[in-house]
Amino acid sequence: AVVSTQSTGDAREVFDLIREVRDPEHPHSLEELSVVRLDLISCSDSDSSVDVQFTPTIPHCSMATLIGLSLKVKLLRSLSSRFKVDVRITPGTHNTEDAINKQLSDKERVAAALENPHLLNMVNQCIYGL
Secondary structure (H helix, E strand, O other): OOOOOOOOOOHHHHHHHHOOOEOOOOOOEOOOOOOOOHHHEEEEOOOOEEEEEEOOOOOOOOOHHHHHHHHHHHHHHHOOOOOEEEEEEOOOOOOOHHHHHHHHHOHHHHHHHHOOHHHHHHHHHHHHOO
């Protein structure tokens, strides 16, 4: 996917940015596993907001936080800084979705997680397949 820095807030463009993010446990993209889907992305150019819901493959997926963090980082790196990026678990699809959603929406916790070299390496592996 071509990385845009001046997104128009289009859901298809957002989907194209995240569809190839890799699952940390499987040799597949999140699109191939139906973790990310176009119909679970909403954007508003006027509100400068991007909302992405993702569906873990199983309700007790231990990698859900890493997947959400990878999606969020990919979008923060790719979209214009004017966009507020919200990544969360599709309601009713994970046993601890409230706790994970809280972590993903907390800027300070996301920033602290990315200061951990091991975790940052895992995120980069998911995003870039390194």
